[in-house]
Amino acid sequence: MSAGVLSMIFLAIILVFVARIGRGKNTPSDYYVANRAFTGPQNGLALFGTYLLMTSFLALSGDVALNGYDAVLFGVSFIIAWLVALVLIAEPLRNTGRFTLGDALSIRMQERPVRMAAATVTLIVFFLYMTIQLTGAAAIVTLLLGVASPLAEAMVILLIGTATTVIVFYGGMRGTTWTQILKAGLLFVGVVALGGALLLHYRFDISTLLGDAASGAGSQSAALLTPGGKFGADTTDKLQFVSQMLTVILGHAALPYLFIRFLTTPSARETRRSVSWAIWLIVPFYVLVMLIGFGAAALVGAETIQSSPGGRLSAAPLLAEELGGVALLAFIASVVFITIIAVTAGLAISAAATFTHDIYRNIARHTPSEGQEVHTARITVVVLCVLMTVVGLLLMRQNLHFMLALNVTLVASSILPTMVYSWFWRRFNTSGVLWTMYGGLITTVVLVAFSPAVSGAPQSMLPDVDFAIFPWSYVGLVSIPLGFLYGWLGSKLSRERDDAAYAEMEIRSLSGAGADK
Amino acid sequence: MTTPVGPQKTRTTTYLTIQSSDAFIQLRRRARRLIAALFTVFVGWFLATILLAGWAPDLFALEVAGNVNVGLLFVVGQILSTLLITAFYLRYARRWLDPLAERVRDEFERSNR
Numbered sequence: 001m002s003a004g005v006l007s008m009i010f011l012a013i014i015l016v017f018v019a020r021i022g023r024g025k026n027t028p029s030d031y032y033v034a035n036r037a038f039t040g041p042q043n044g045l046a047l048f049g050t051y052l053l054m055t056s057f058l059a060l061s062g063d064v065a066l067n068g069y070d071a072v073l074f075g076v077s078f079i080i081a082w083l084v085a086l087v088l089i090a091e092p093l094r095n096t097g098r099f100t101l102g103d104a105l106s107i108r109m110q111e112r113p114v115r116m117a118a119a120t121v122t123l124i125v126f127f128l129y130m131t132i133q134l135t136g137a138a139a140i141v142t143l144l145l146g147v148a149s150p151l152a153e154a155m156v157i158l159l160i161g162t163a164t165t166v167i168v169f170y171g172g173m174r175g176t177t178w179t180q181i182l183k184a185g186l187l188f189v190g191v192v193a194l195g196g197a198l199l200l201h202y203r204f205d206i207s208t209l210l211g212d213a214a215s216g217a218g219s220q221s222a223a224l225l226t227p228g229g230k231f232g233a234d235t236t237d238k239l240q241f242v243s244q245m246l247t248v249i250l251g252h253a254a255l256p257y258l259f260i261r262f263l264t265t266p267s268a269r270e271t272r273r274s275v276s277w278a279i280w281l282i283v284p285f286y287v288l289v290m291l292i293g294f295g296a297a298a299l300v301g302a303e304t305i306q307s308s309p310g311g312r313l314s315a316a317p318l319l320a321e322e323l324g325g326v327a328l329l330a331f332i333a334s335v336v337f338i339t340i341i342a343v344t345a346g347l348a349i350s351a352a353a354t355f356t357h358d359i360y361r362n363i364a365r366h367t368p369s370e371g372q373e374v375h376t377a378r379i380t381v382v383v384l385c386v387l388m389t390v391v392g393l394l395l396m397r398q399n400l401h402f403m404l405a406l407n408v409t410l411v412a413s414s415i416l417p418t419m420v421y422s423w424f425w426r427r428f429n430t431s432g433v434l435w436t437m438y439g440g441l442i443t444t445v446v447l448v449a450f451s452p453a454v455s456g457a458p459q460s461m462l463p464d465v466d467f468a469i470f471p472w473s474y475v476g477l478v479s480i481p482l483g484f485l486y487g488w489l490g491s492k493l494s495r496e497r498d499d500a501a502y503a504e505m506e507i508r509s510l511s512g513a514g515a516d517k
Numbered sequence: 518m519t520t521p522v523g524p525q526k527t528r529t530t531t532y533l534t535i536q537s538s539d540a541f542i543q544l545r546r547r548a549r550r551l552i553a554a555l556f557t558v559f560v561g562w563f564l565a566t567i568l569l570a571g572w573a574p575d576l577f578a579l580e581v582a583g584n585v586n587v588g589l590l591f592v593v594g595q596i597l598s599t600l601l602i603t604a605f606y607l608r609y610a611r612r613w614l615d616p617l618a619e620r621v622r623d624e625f626e627r628s629n630r
Contacts, residue, residue, distance in 0.1 A: 069577070069588055073570055076595050080563050083602055087555050207583030214584065225586055226578040227570040238571040245567055249560070268618075272610060279603050283596060424549070503532040507541060510548050511618040513625035514528075 002326060003143070003333035010338045011163060014182055018167050018175040029516075031172040031374045032099040032353040033264045036517070038177060040270045044277020047261050049180030050346045051252070051282065052187060054136055054339050055404065057289055061319075062312030064293025065305055067229030068213075070241065072290050074230065077245040078252070079279075079286050085253035086275045091268040092423045092509035093259055098516045100350075101256060101415065102358035105422055107508070108501035109430040111362060117437035119358040121414050122256040124441070126351035127388070128407045129257070133344050134160060134392030135400055140340070142310045143317050143333045153396055156337075161389030164344040168352070168381045172374075173264060176345040183335075183342035188285060190335040194316065195288035197323040198295040209291070212298035224297060240472035244405065247476030251412030254419060257343075257350040268512045292316050299323070352380040399461050402453035402473065406444065409476045413483035414440030421487045423509045426502045428491050435490025440483035447475040531628040535621060544617035551609060559602055566591050 024030045038046070056078065063071035097104040101122065102115035137156040142148050167175045202209045214224045223229060231238045252258065265271045296305060296315035299322050308314040320328040356377040361368060368376065418436045421428040448454065453473035456466035508514050535541050570577055570588060577588030 070570070072589075072592055073567060076566075076592055077563070079596065079599055080559060083555070083559050083599060086603060087552055087606060207585055210584040210589075225584060225589065227574040227588060231571045231574075242567055242571065246564075249563065269615060272607065276603055276607055279599070283600060287596065500529045500533055503536040504529070506545065507532055507535050507621060507625070510544055511541070511621035511625075513535070513622045514532075 003330035006330050007334035007337040010182075010186065010334055011159075011341070014179050014338070014341070015163070015166065017178050017182065018171040021171055021174050021178060023170060024172060024174055026371045026374045028099060028357065028370055028373050028377070030174075031377055032349070032357070033260070034173040034177060036264055036266050038264045038274075040265065040273030041277050042177070042181065043261060043265050043271070043274035044281065045184045046177045046180040046264075047258070047274060047278035048281045048285070049182075049184030049187070049342050050258055050261055051278070052184075052285070052339065053133070053343055054139070054336050057187065057191065057339070058139065058313040058316055058336065060286075061289050061293040061296060062305065062315035063230075064290050065213075065296040065300075065315040066302055066312055068224035068294075068297075069227050070230035071293065073227075074241075074245060074248070075286050075290050077248040079283055081249045081252040082275065082279050082282060084249060085258075086272070086279065089253045089259065089419060090262045090271050090275045093262050093419070094265065094268040094271040095512040095515040096423070096505065096509050097259075097263050099263065099357050100260070100354045101419075102354065102362070105418065105433055106362075108422065108428075108498055108505045109433055110496075113430055114433045115358040115362050117434055118415075118418075119354045121410070121437055121441055122354040122358075123351060125256055125407055125411060126347050126384070127391075128403045128410075130344060130347050130384075130388040131391055131395060132400055132403050132407075133340050133347070134388060135396050135398065137340065137392075138396060139310055139313045140333065140337050143314065143336065148309055150397070154393055157389060157392045157396060160337075160340055160344060161385050161392065163341050164348055165382055165385040167341070167345050168348040168385070169378050172377075173260075173349050176342075176349045177261075177264065179345050180342045183338045184281070186335045186338055188281065190332050191285055191288045191292070193328065194320050194323070194332065195292055195295075197328070198291060198299075198319070201295075201299075201323060206291075209294055209298055213294035214297075216297045216299070216301045224294075236471050239477065240474055243472055243477035244474035247405070247409050247412050247474060247480065250416055250480060251408035251476070254411045254416040255408070256354065256411075256415070257346045260350045260353065261346075266517065268515070289316075292319060295319050295323075348381050348385055351384055352377045355380045355384075399459070401459070402448065402461055405453065405474055406448050409448070409474065409479055410441060410444045412476055413444050413479040414438075416480070417483040417487050421484075421491075423505065425491075426499065427497060428487065429494050429496040429498075431494030431496065432487045432491030435493075436483055436487035439486035439490070440479065443482050443486075444475060444479045447479055448473070451475060528629065531625060534628065535624055538621070538624060540617050540620040540624065544614060544621060547613055547617070551606070551614070555602060555606060559598065562598060563595060566595060 029035055060075050102118040105114040134157050138153045141152045141156050167179055210225055231241050262271050265274055296319040300318045305315045317329055317332055320332045356373055360376055361373055414437045418433055447470050451470045451473050452468045454460055455462045456468035579587045
């Protein structure tokens with residue numbers, strides 16, 4: 001139970017922190033983006049804290065322990081995703097966005113329909129991610145108690161839902177950011193401690209570590225260090241894995257709860273700096289996680305990992321117990337708990353911003369005052385968190401693994417093409433935005449619904465029925481090009497064209513002239 | 518916190534004037550070239566790596582030193598190239614883009630005052 005106590009201590013520290021930061025001013029800029037006052041290093045840490053889901057640490061290390069080389073390659077794609085954020089998205093978004101994607105788009109499009117489209121996709125992403133995060137609490141409980149207990153799972157979901165509501169209701173973006181920064185620090189320390197213990201155990205002899213990992217993998221021993229674990233045997237399986245990795249690279253930078261962070265710094269230059277800080281942290285983090293995966297295969301063994309209650313998610317915790325005893329295990333488990341709260345808080349603030357700013361304020365008839373807008377955003381946070389906690393409780397024992405991939409694919413097929421076109425293509429227009437957003441959304445959902453992720457395979461959500469016509473669970477290789485095609489087609493089908501507005505978009509996105517300060 | 522200064526009409530005229538200024542044309546050319554070049558390099562290089570891993574696994578299985586094989590060296594290469602591209606982008610943007618962007622912003626502030 002020491003992990004439970006430690007989790008409560010970390011949570012208490014966060015709440016005290018949030019209380020001390022205070023409510024701040026009642027302005028939308030303060031509530032949604034903390035007055036854009038975060039420095040590059042602060043925002044870089046918070047970006048790191050937002051980006052790393054529980055799954056990036058536990059699932060990836062387990063994946064490396066069981067699938068070896070291909071999982072390492074998969075981990076690399078999560079690093080490369082940050083180059084897309086750095087080179088393509090962060091600065092133009094900082095220069096053209098105010099609080100939401102809808103703000104950036106309405107510079108040159110008809111405001112109401114594009115805000116509605118941006119808000120729709122953002123809220124769907126929120127619902128899916130929030131469900132995954134809350135139901136993922138089951139894994140934490142299994143780690144903490146060593147057994148699966150429905151009552152304890154329900155209590156953890158309630159606790160995460162409540163903590164998220166309090167942090168975001170009271171602290172807004174400021175509270176969310178400091179939660180993410182603390183989580184980033186804890187997670188980084190946890191992984192460095194575990195990875196450091198592993199490297200010391202092997203006296204920094206990576207070759208021996210890899211050799212032990214290969215022999216610890218048991219039946220698949222020869223394969224652990226070579227491709228094949230996830231690529232599969234035939235071309236369909238191989239292309240599916242390629243599709244999965246390309247989606248990871250293209251989708252992450254366009255995730256709404258992540259890119260709202262690009263808006264919390266004083267200038268595009270500071271945003272760039274914060275992304276580079278995130279990269280300096282993320283690269284060593286992922287390298288250590290991969291080594292931890294190999295270490296788990298070497299010192300714990302594939303069979304022990306697979307037969308433990310948490311399955312592959314237990315790889316890193318079991319290694320922690322092996323190398324550092326119960327203390328290190330407790331630390332790792334409680335860091336995972338805090339990790340979920342930092343992510344759900346980020347999700348809640350971005351959803352509240354888009355609901356209040358894009359739907360309530362701009363689509364409802366009356367214009368609220370700044371104070372009223374923040375008040376509405378706070379109520380939205382409570383409503384959304386309560387709703388999602390209930391959904392989490394209802395779905396807590398379902399197999400929802402496919403949602404994670406669905407989400408990133410959806411974003412890569414709708415938001416990413418919309419962003420790229422609106423900054424770089426003169427002819428893009430309102431019709432193009434709607435085609436890309438709704439077209440990309442519908443295509444992704446339909447393809448995934450008819451894929452092995454939902455039916456027809458042992459690990460599907462509905463394993464007993466089979467209506468999987470589409471061969472891959474990861475549909476990005478088809479849906480992302482289609483998203484771009486819809487944007488082109490939709491724009492060509494409409495006569496709307498506003499060169500003056502494009503001049504503003506182009507100049508603002510590249511230079512920051514006229515950007516919000 | 519709201520940026521528009523003066524009526525929308527002057528603002529639009531300002532943007533259209535700036536769009537044909539030398540500083541902005543140069544900024545746009547450099548920025549677009551940089552984005553296109555870097556994007557092609559890192560996506561292409563990563564694609565090459567995963568295609569080789571998927572369709573030439575025997576090459577990746579060749580051992581180089583101890584248990585380290587060609588495939589793992591490709592991973593090390595990917596990680597190092599990510600760090601190098603980040604450093605290059607920061608340097609390039611600071612030296613070749615930021616001064617131009619600043620000129621464009623000054624021009625914008627002047628015309629809107």
